[in-house]
Amino acid sequence: MADETSFSFDGRRYSAVVVSHQTLRSFDDLRTRVDGIEPVRARPTLDDEGHTAWRVDWLSRQNHYPYGSTLRKSARQQRGDGRYRHRCLIAAIASADSAATPRFVFASPHIRVVGAWCATLEDLLDHPRPQYAVPRLDALFHALGTSSTAYKATQITLQIPSGVDVEKVALTGKSPLISSLRATLAPVTRPYAVRLEMPREGRRPLRLHLDRHGNCWWHQANDRAFGVAAHALASLGSDGYLGFTHDLPTKRIVSEDGFS
Amino acid sequence: MRQFLSALPLGDQTYKITIGPSTDAVSRGGLVSPVFPAFQLPLDELDDAATGLLLCFPEDPAGFLSVIQNELPRDLQSKTMISYGLASVIVMGQVDELRDLASAQQDRLTAFELWPLTKLQLVEREIERYARDATSTPLVPIPTASLPYDAGCQVRQLNVNLALALHRAATYAPELVGAFTALAEAVALLVDRFRPAGGSDWTVDDVRQHHYYVSRVLEVNAGLAMVISQTLGGVPPLLSSEYPVGEYGLLGIGAATRALWSFYHHLRRCFLEANHAGRLAENAHKLAPFDPFLNWATLDYTLWDNAPAKLADLPSAAGRTPAPHLLHFSSRFGFHETEYTLGASWQSLHASSSREWHLLTVTHEFFHSQVRQITSVIYPRDTDWDRLSELFAGEKPTNALESMQVALVLAMQHYGAARSASAAVGTGINHLDEEGFIPHPTATEIQDTLADELRYFQEVVVHVLDFLYTFHGDAATYLAAIWQSWSTVPSVTERIHDYLLRSLCALASDSVLPKRDAGEAFKAVFPLATDSLSDLAARFDSPVVAQAVDYLASDLGQRRLELEFTQAYYIARFARVFFFDPKVATALRADDLTSLEPQDGRQYVFEPGEYPDSSIESPLAFLSDRFEHETINAGPELEFPSLWQLLLLVDPMRKVW
Numbered sequence: 001m002a003d004e005t006s007f008s009f010d011g012r013r014y015s016a017v018v019v020s021h022q023t024l025r026s027f028d029d030l031r032t033r034v035d036g037i038e039p040v041r042a043r044p045t046l047d048d049e050g051h052t053a054w055r056v057d058w059l060s061r062q063n064h065y066p067y068g069s070t071l072r073k074s075a076r077q078q079r080g081d082g083r084y085r086h087r088c089l090i091a092a093i094a095s096a097d098s099a100a101t102p103r104f105v106f107a108s109p110h111i112r113v114v115g116a117w118c119a120t121l122e123d124l125l126d127h128p129r130p131q132y133a134v135p136r137l138d139a140l141f142h143a144l145g146t147s148s149t150a151y152k153a154t155q156i157t158l159q160i161p162s163g164v165d166v167e168k169v170a171l172t173g174k175s176p177l178i179s180s181l182r183a184t185l186a187p188v189t190r191p192y193a194v195r196l197e198m199p200r201e202g203r204r205p206l207r208l209h210l211d212r213h214g215n216c217w218w219h220q221a222n223d224r225a226f227g228v229a230a231h232a233l234a235s236l237g238s239d240g241y242l243g244f245t246h247d248l249p250t251k252r253i254v255s256e257d258g259f260s
Numbered sequence: 261m262r263q264f265l266s267a268l269p270l271g272d273q274t275y276k277i278t279i280g281p282s283t284d285a286v287s288r289g290g291l292v293s294p295v296f297p298a299f300q301l302p303l304d305e306l307d308d309a310a311t312g313l314l315l316c317f318p319e320d321p322a323g324f325l326s327v328i329q330n331e332l333p334r335d336l337q338s339k340t341m342i343s344y345g346l347a348s349v350i351v352m353g354q355v356d357e358l359r360d361l362a363s364a365q366q367d368r369l370t371a372f373e374l375w376p377l378t379k380l381q382l383v384e385r386e387i388e389r390y391a392r393d394a395t396s397t398p399l400v401p402i403p404t405a406s407l408p409y410d411a412g413c414q415v416r417q418l419n420v421n422l423a424l425a426l427h428r429a430a431t432y433a434p435e436l437v438g439a440f441t442a443l444a445e446a447v448a449l450l451v452d453r454f455r456p457a458g459g460s461d462w463t464v465d466d467v468r469q470h471h472y473y474v475s476r477v478l479e480v481n482a483g484l485a486m487v488i489s490q491t492l493g494g495v496p497p498l499l500s501s502e503y504p505v506g507e508y509g510l511l512g513i514g515a516a517t518r519a520l521w522s523f524y525h526h527l528r529r530c531f532l533e534a535n536h537a538g539r540l541a542e543n544a545h546k547l548a549p550f551d552p553f554l555n556w557a558t559l560d561y562t563l564w565d566n567a568p569a570k571l572a573d574l575p576s577a578a579g580r581t582p583a584p585h586l587l588h589f590s591s592r593f594g595f596h597e598t599e600y601t602l603g604a605s606w607q608s609l610h611a612s613s614s615r616e617w618h619l620l621t622v623t624h625e626f627f628h629s630q631v632r633q634i635t636s637v638i639y640p641r642d643t644d645w646d647r648l649s650e651l652f653a654g655e656k657p658t659n660a661l662e663s664m665q666v667a668l669v670l671a672m673q674h675y676g677a678a679r680s681a682s683a684a685v686g687t688g689i690n691h692l693d694e695e696g697f698i699p700h701p702t703a704t705e706i707q708d709t710l711a712d713e714l715r716y717f718q719e720v721v722v723h724v725l726d727f728l729y730t731f732h733g734d735a736a737t738y739l740a741a742i743w744q745s746w747s748t749v750p751s752v753t754e755r756i757h758d759y760l761l762r763s764l765c766a767l768a769s770d771s772v773l774p775k776r777d778a779g780e781a782f783k784a785v786f787p788l789a790t791d792s793l794s795d796l797a798a799r800f801d802s803p804v805v806a807q808a809v810d811y812l813a814s815d816l817g818q819r820r821l822e823l824e825f826t827q828a829y830y831i832a833r834f835a836r837v838f839f840f841d842p843k844v845a846t847a848l849r850a851d852d853l854t855s856l857e858p859q860d861g862r863q864y865v866f867e868p869g870e871y872p873d874s875s876i877e878s879p880l881a882f883l884s885d886r887f888e889h890e891t892i893n894a895g896p897e898l899e900f901p902s903l904w905q906l907l908l909l910v911d912p913m914r915k916v917w
Contacts, residue, residue, distance in 0.1 A: 127332060127334065128332075129331070137852075159854070161849035161851070161854070161878070162842065162848070165733075167856055189846065190852065212852050247866075247874065
């Protein structure tokens with residue numbers, strides 16, 4: 001039987017948000033302002049995509065994994081202060097404007113940990129509050145449906161605002177954005193989410209899911225996948241497909257099973 | 261939670277300023293207005309230590325409150341209040357800090373007044389004021405020289421009312437500038453129809469026509485007076501700008517009324533883009549006819565679904581822009597709509613999130629104008645009556661317009677006959693023969709039918725549209741909404757049968773049945789209505805709802821409803837195909853702030869006291885989400901959520917003229 005305490009996060013779904021705050025200019029700023037972020041290693045674990053990322057333990061007084069989750073036992077309680085260690089990933093991604101505030105991708109194997117981390121940030125970073133990235137899906141759908149890009153949409157989720165029984169429809173395939181079904185549905189639907197396939201050399205592409213509130217997730221076989229996801233989010237930002245809002249994305253998550 | 265900001269004159273331009281539960285200042289010549297803590301936090305005391313109040317006129321109240329919530333020091337939240345007035349955000353604090361705040365946020369404010377206080381006393385000449393320097397292109401006054409005296413007086417008043425409204429809107433509610441310009445253009449066309457002065461040769465018809473057009477200008481003037489008072493009242497200098505309703509006298513109700521306009525703008529924009537009446541007028545006479553089922557034995561509504569004249573599929577056409585309504589709260593008429601005015605019930609001002617006075621009811625009034633526009637295209641012209649009689653005698657329609665005209669008459673004819681027959685249920689009188697046969701009418705009889713039944717027809721269609729557009733086919737929520745709203749209208753009990761029939765017709769418009777037969781539809785919707793209303797009666801104490809449930813349970817009630825429904829169902833299907841457009845239903849409810857399948861069932865995740873960064877894109881989706889989850893009835897605890905809801909609706913970008 002597998003040892004739960006040595007639970008591997010690899011091969012799991014990771015949920016993430018992209019956050020920005022004017023006082024957070026570096027990972028060290030983040031560690032200084034947010035108590036309880038401890039890198040697992042002294043050096044960034046990933047840098048092969050031009051961004052820096054850390055595998056960290058985030059210490060919190062509460063175990064944020066839900067009861068019944070196999071992850072719950074992975075949050076070891078420290079002796080001394082009794083805080084729980086939540087294994088997470090943080091990447092600093094550059095924005096297109098090098099003078100602008102960097103953005104941080106915070107990822108965890110459970111959305112509740114992401115939500116709790118955001119709530120902690122909200123408390124600590126007042127005046128102003130942090131901002132979160134939200135994808136501009138209208139523009140992204142238009143671009144992906146009309147031009148060639150480094151990534152492609154292989155699933156789109158459409159909301160049917162006036163539907164009483166059916167609220168959403170997901171189209172999957174090689175190019176759902178240019179399908180006749182999507183053309184038929186376009187007048188009565190609104191973009192809600194997208195699954196982007198990010199190519200990886202010699203490996204299966206990473207599937208990055210994004211909803212319009214700024215929640216993102218992917219399945220992660222190892223830390224390199226996080227690097228790909230962070231790189232993808234950076235690309236979306238530099239291509240102009242990310243906006244920023246104070247509204248918390250994690251309040252608008254559908255469920256742990258997501259919207260796929 | 262509600263308190264009153266009071267300004268009590270002490271003489272020599274000095275006022276005592278207090279915040280408390282009392283309105284006593286009014287009886288001593290003072291002014292008051294209700295205020296609430298903006299963020300549902302305990303409000304700091306306005307005491308001797310406070311040296312000022314900043315009364316802000318934000319262009320976008322929710323946006324400004326979002327800045328206070330997200331960008332500014334947190335302690336400001338317990339010093340911030342909201343009000344119904346154009347000065348919708350009020351901050352207390354030290355004068356220097358308030359001056360800095362006003363300066364830093366000046367771009368977001370159309371105006372402000374900074375009241376320096378010394379031991380809670382305000383000296384009027386020490387007030388610091390700012391108002392944005394905004395001007396609009398003045399309107400060219402409509403000439404009055406050639407008009408008869410009575411008409412000239414009205415037009416003169418109109419010119420001045422429009423100039424005043426435009427001038428104030430340019431500064432305090434810029435989203436309305438286009439509305440007043442559009443209204444001026446529409447009314448100028450009315451004045452063109454006046455007869456010139458010196459009408460010694462006028463016929464009776466001339467006189468009648470003249471007064472008809474003058475009365476419409478009168479209505480516009482009345483509407484403008486309400487708008488100037490409600491939407492554009494309560495502007496600097498506040499101590500001199502008294503709003504004539506005591507409880508709101510100091511600050512007025514400008515922000516609340518802007519919310520009403522904003523909701524209306526959203527509805528209007530979606531329908532203007534769809535341009536239903538314009539497309540129908542341009543194309544109906546060119547499109548292929550459909551079978552209006554003169555012979556009801558051949559009824560098959562699926563044929564209508566594929567008709568080229570189906571509203572959603574009509575080819576595009578040049579846009580028609582009807583004159584905008586003038587929006588206001590009305591304590592005399594409640595929710596109502598006329599050609600130029602649209603009123604929300606006065607109670608919605610302080611209880612717009614309650615189930616009885618919910619602002620959603622505005623949609624019903626709005627749909628009256630949409631139904632009127634489409635009906636006016638279909639409605640037969642003077643030259644059509646004889647042709648219609650020929651069609652009833654057996655000739656085939658040659659285009660979609662003729663089919664629609666026959667269907668319109670047929671709908672009213674059957675509905676009228678059924679109403680007569682149903683009234684006789686239990687009396688032994690039978691107006692219909694066993695096959696429900698109605699003889700072919702003459703041209704005169706057709707005109708009489710339309711004159712008698714048009715109002716009933718339009719009411720049923722409006723209910724269908726409200727059910728499909730506003731409640732997107734959610735039967736339980738729809739029935740709860742309309743019946744809780746009607747629970748405050750005693751006259752409903754006198755015509756409970758009519759109201760139940762409309763409810764059933766609305767539900768039937770969405771029932772997809774393999775056999776599109778009125779009897780089957782009745783079997784589907786009758787128990788649905790009975791269950792929903794019984795459930796409502798169990799949790800909502802209303803004699804009106806209880807009476808409706810009793811009527812549904814009675815044998816006589818059921819028999820009458822079934823008899824009328826079998827005829828009125830035709831109207832529901834007709835409305836579904838030729839008055840409803842699913843694309844508009846989508847546009848009305850589209851909002852990126854909404855979430856899919858959220859855990860607590862809410863589509864919008866924020867609660868009263870929270871101000872999202874992004875504007876509400878769909879007031880309709882937001883209001884219906886609030887309605888679906890608001891479980892309590894009107895009471896003091898709903899006053900803050902109601903005002904919060906209104907402020908979130910105000911959107912200066914929502915202009916469509």
